[in-house]
Amino acid sequence: xxxxxxxxxxxxxxxxxxxxxxxxxxxSENNYYLFWYKQPPSRQMILVIRQxxxxxxxxxxxxxxxxxxxxxKSFSLKxxxxxxxxxxxxFCAFMIYGSARQxxxxxxxxxxxxx
Amino acid sequence: xxVVSQHPSWVICKSGTSVKIECRSLxxxxxxxxxxxxxxxxxxxxxxxxxxxxxxxxxxxxxxDKFLINHASLTLSTLTVTSAHPxxxxxxxxxxxxxxxxxxxxxxxxxxxxxx
Numbered sequence: 367x368x369x370x371x372x373x374x375x376x377x378x379x380x381x382x383x384x385x386x387x388x389x390x391x392x393x394s395e396n397n398y399y400l401f402w403y404k405q406p407p408s409r410q411m412i413l414v415i416r417q418x419x420x421x422x423x424x425x426x427x428x429x430x431x432x433x434x435x436x437x438x439k440s441f442s443l444k445x446x447x448x449x450x451x452x453x454x455x456x457f458c459a460f461m462i463y464g465s466a467r468q469x470x471x472x473x474x475x476x477x478x479x480x481x
Numbered sequence: 482x483x484v485v486s487q488h489p490s491w492v493i494c495k496s497g498t499s500v501k502i503e504c505r506s507l508x509x510x511x512x513x514x515x516x517x518x519x520x521x522x523x524x525x526x527x528x529x530x531x532x533x534x535x536x537x538x539x540x541x542x543x544x545x546d547k548f549l550i551n552h553a554s555l556t557l558s559t560l561t562v563t564s565a566h567p568x569x570x571x572x573x574x575x576x577x578x579x580x581x582x583x584x585x586x587x588x589x590x591x592x593x594x595x596x597x
Contacts (some may be wrong), residue, residue, distance in 0.1 A: 399584065408590070409519075409572060409574075409590070409591050410588065410590050410591070411525075411574065411576075411588035412588075413585065416585070455522075457524060457525070461584065463584075466513065466530055466538075467513060467578045467584055467586065468515070468527060468530060469515075469525075469527070469576075469586055471524045471525050472524065473523070473524050474522075474523070474524050476522070
């Protein structure tokens with residue numbers, strides 16, 4: 367079974383600063399996908415960024431980037447130039463390639479961006 | 482594209498009654514839909530995986546006779562909470578994946594269920 371661990375229940379960052387959210391996972395699979403989802407107060411799940419395990423290059427989406435360390439089974443999210451709208455719960459998630467497309471979620475990190 | 486809707490967004494029902502929640506993929510066909518339950522400040526817990534035209538697969542510990550799931554078409558899945566009790570009060574979220582192509586799950590906006 368796959369597990370996803372987010373060890374930071376809460377974090378805060380000053381507006382315009384940079385913050386990194388941690389995620390580790392455990393799996394015996396070699397081919398998989400990793401995701402970061404954002405859940406703002408509206409509770410709508412929003413995909414922030416995704417990474418295919420076979421790709422060595424770290425994914426980036428504007429102010430969001432990941433540090434994917436496959437050997438260490440680590441998948442951290444870096445948010446640059448933090449904005450007030452980034453305040454949300456962030457979930458790290460895992461999906462086995464070619465599977466029933468089920469997601470395994472971490473417990474989440476509540477990020478608050480301070481003005 | 483890839484919009485998923487849920488209806489209703491909020492429902493209050495009395496203990497002992499049943500309530501149905503709909504999940505629709507508006508602009509794509511979804512072979513597989515997922516139902517999650519989320520308690521306040523907690524993660525999403527997968528309840529069941531629903532495939533069009535076949536019986537849903539329930540996660541361990543989820544009562545399939547209490548949470549009835551039907552996926553009758555490629556754009557609609559329903560979750561019926563039967564004989565609801567206050568402990569069933571929660572936030573229910575559905576997601577859907579495309580019939581072909583992207584592996585991504587697209588999430589609905591969720592339904593808040595309150596059982597009084």
